[in-house]
Amino acid sequence: MALGLGIAFRERPTERAAVGVERGSVAERYAPALGRSSEVELEILSPDSAEDAIRRGEIAVLLTGRDVLTYRYDPARAESRSAQLVADRVVQRAAGATDRVPSVQDRDRRPGGRYIDWVLPGLIGMNLMSTGMWGMGFGLVQMRQKKQLKRMSSTPMRKRDFLLAQILARLSFIVLEVPPIVLFAWLAFGVKVQGSLAALALVITLGAMTFAGLGLLASTRARTIEGVSGVLNLVMLPMFVLSGVFFPASRYPDALQPVVQALPLTALNDALRAIYNDALPFSGYAGELAILAAWMAIGFLLSLRFFRWQ
Known part of the structure; x- marks a missing residue:
């Protein structure tokens, strides 16, 4: 049991958010910034394939919209909510937004945390x-x-x-x-x-x-x-x-x-x-x-x- 559970729940690299951008939408202008982010796994999709990808769960969030940037995702899925937050942070910073409150991320692993x-x-x-x-x-x-x-x-x-x-x-x-x-x-x-x-x-x-x-x-x-x-x-x-x-x-x-x-x-x-x-x-x-x-x-x-x- 220790071997099986240790392998199944082993420590892995941080998973990147599966983000899709619909081709031809206003979201496409932010595709270069999303593609450069180490937190995002980006996929550019046609309107038909984007609809299928979000329905099948192949992507966690879809960036689309004709006039206003729209995030399409399932709020019942935790990974979709996380992906939306990651994608929005990248988009806002690409548009020139800055953090109003300075902060530092402490990523040290604590003993006994796995x-x-x-x-x-x-x-x-x-x-x-x-x-x-x-x-x-x-x-x-x-x-x-x-x-x-x-x-x-x-x-x-x-x-x-x-x-x-x-x-x-x-x-x-x-x-x-x-x-x-x-x-x-x-x-x-x-x-x-x-x-x-x-x-x-x-x-x-x-x-x-x-x-x-x-x-x-x-x-x-x-x-x-x-x-x-x-x-x-x-x-x-x-x-x-x-x-x-x-x-x-x-x-x-x-x-x-x-x-x-x-x-x-x-x-x-x-x-x-x-x-x-x-x-x-x-x-x-x-x-x-x-x-x-x-x-x-x-x-x-x-x-x-x-x-x-x-």
């Missing part, structure tokens, strides 16, 4: 959720199917010790799950951790324990792989959609935000991005850590309550 910088923490969070819950759920059900849990019920082992051991055992897989993603993103796309590596490790560990606990809860009574698969999908699917893995969770309506922000994957993704991209101090993501800790405690305590050896 899509791959933003989405990578979400991929790490999604990976921790998926492997923690699926690995824990499948492992426990397989032990139940093979009668291993039934044998353990005759030993002095307590449920809490067994369940805690399962959660702690999952932590050993973090070394195999997270560092390869972080290293690959750094080597392939230059994605760097802007904050503390120790804080990142803490959040990842807490997130892994949280979802391992939820995986335990989902499998405390399940007897078959099909049964636990249904429960895990029911739990994880809302988080895949709502928790801001591939796009910001803030896009959802305000009425839904309390639910979205209370989800453990939302808290994990926000905390990871606070460290990965923003280098925030502990106070910047303490609320997210509290949500994760609460979900971890709920998952473990309810697992103790409902778990059965057989």
